[in-house]
Amino acid sequence: MTRTRVDFSAAVENEMEMTLPALSVNEGMARAAVAAFCAQLNPTAVELADLKCAVSEAVTNCIVHAYRESAGDIRLNVKLCEGRLVQVEIRDRGCGIPDVRQAREPLFTTDAQGERSGMGFTVMESFCDSVKVHSRVGKGTTVTLLKRLHR
């Protein structure tokens, strides 16, 4: 695996990559795997809970929206960087988001039928230090979560 750098060029100290099929049963697996990998930085219980929740949001969006409950792959990349910085990238090759700004608004959802609250991006934003969304219609979406751990 080639070691890349995070956007603001903090050196990557450890890295994990995994690909999972877009099955809802893997939501728990994905957040647990990210949490287990980050445990080496001794995060607080609250930091870990927040990160798990943010990852769960992004992974669920791949399953529910990107692939609309049909087959596809979700790629997760986790980088632990100097300065106790965690970057988690969640990538799908699904339908893409036509208007990212609108999608990120609290309560916005394209799936009201499915009992969605439209709070996924809001949760990611409040539980992480930064959330980047790169999306192309028909190509897919990459969500990049950054969280700095304290202590």
Next chain:
Amino acid sequence: MIQNKSRVNYETHGDAMVIRFSGEIDHHSAVDVRTGIDEKLMMERPPRVFLELSGVEFMDSSGLGLIMGRFALVHRYGGKLAVLDPAPAVQKILLLAGMERMIPIRYSTKNQRKEGKGQ
């Protein structure tokens, strides 16, 4: 190994039904438990429903959808629904979503120490 299991059990006290969740509430488990809960609610139509969340170890926005959906269902048949004793991490996401403006959040005396603590 696969951990996103959620369990649900029911208790009735007079006109109140307490639906107690434990484990993890995400999209996977929400879809799993939703039908069973709705069948139970529609069959018994309890005037007061409490979603007891003290045993919930994880919840994301799919849990918000699950709660709002049950709130709407109970409201439709003329009942009332409240959330009871949310675990700290659950309370955090409920407040983030402004859920308390729509659905009452109650704390029983036995769980009072959790009140207002958030995280």
